[in-house]
Amino acid sequence: MEPRSAEDVLAGTLRIAVGGVVKAVPTLPIKATREWQASLATVAPGQFAPKDLDDWTPGDATDFSSLSLDTILNIVTSYDRTGALGGREWLEEHADPRQLFTAAEQMAEVAFPFADDQKMLLAALVVQAVVGSSLQKPTSGPLPIGASRRPSSKRPSTRAS
Numbered sequence: 001m002e003p004r005s006a007e008d009v010l011a012g013t014l015r016i017a018v019g020g021v022v023k024a025v026p027t028l029p030i031k032a033t034r035e036w037q038a039s040l041a042t043v044a045p046g047q048f049a050p051k052d053l054d055d056w057t058p059g060d061a062t063d064f065s066s067l068s069l070d071t072i073l074n075i076v077t078s079y080d081r082t083g084a085l086g087g088r089e090w091l092e093e094h095a096d097p098r099q100l101f102t103a104a105e106q107m108a109e110v111a112f113p114f115a116d117d118q119k120m121l122l123a124a125l126v127v128q129a130v131v132g133s134s135l136q137k138p139t140s141g142p143l144p145i146g147a148s149r150r151p152s153s154k155r156p157s158t159r160a161s
Contacts, residue, residue: 016103019094025084027110079107
């Protein structure tokens with residue numbers, strides 16, 4: 001991925017190559033960026049993946065890959081609020097998965113300027129979206145803020161006969 005030109009930064013434009021053409025996508029202003037960032041947590045709600053690697057089947061791997069691609073497509077189309085990329089249907093017909101990932105990476109670079117690694121950030125967002133709700137909350141660990149543990153008994157416990 002090449003760095004944005006000074007002209008594109010000044011114009012607030014991303015040059016995104018998809019489907020054999022380079023399209024100019026306007027960057028999002030701050031308010032819209034906040035909304036887009038918040039929407040990333042819900043780009044693919046309710047999806048799941050097997051919890052144990054031993055439980056994965058070839059079908060599960062295929063489904064997970066498909067959900068990941070759909071998640072990236074959702075990330076890209078939700079950022080492109082002007083439809084400059086041609087919309088979801090056009091992208092599905094003309095863009096390849098690598099082009100979509102590169103587009104999402106460019107968008108993340110603008111929306112998360114302090115992130116050192118956009119690939120890692122996107123991977124985390126995709127995993128969160130695809131697997132998210134299937135992860136169980138731990139039953140032990142730190143208590144919520146303000147909560148306290150029940151005091152332990154001072155008497156030694158004895159076994160009833």
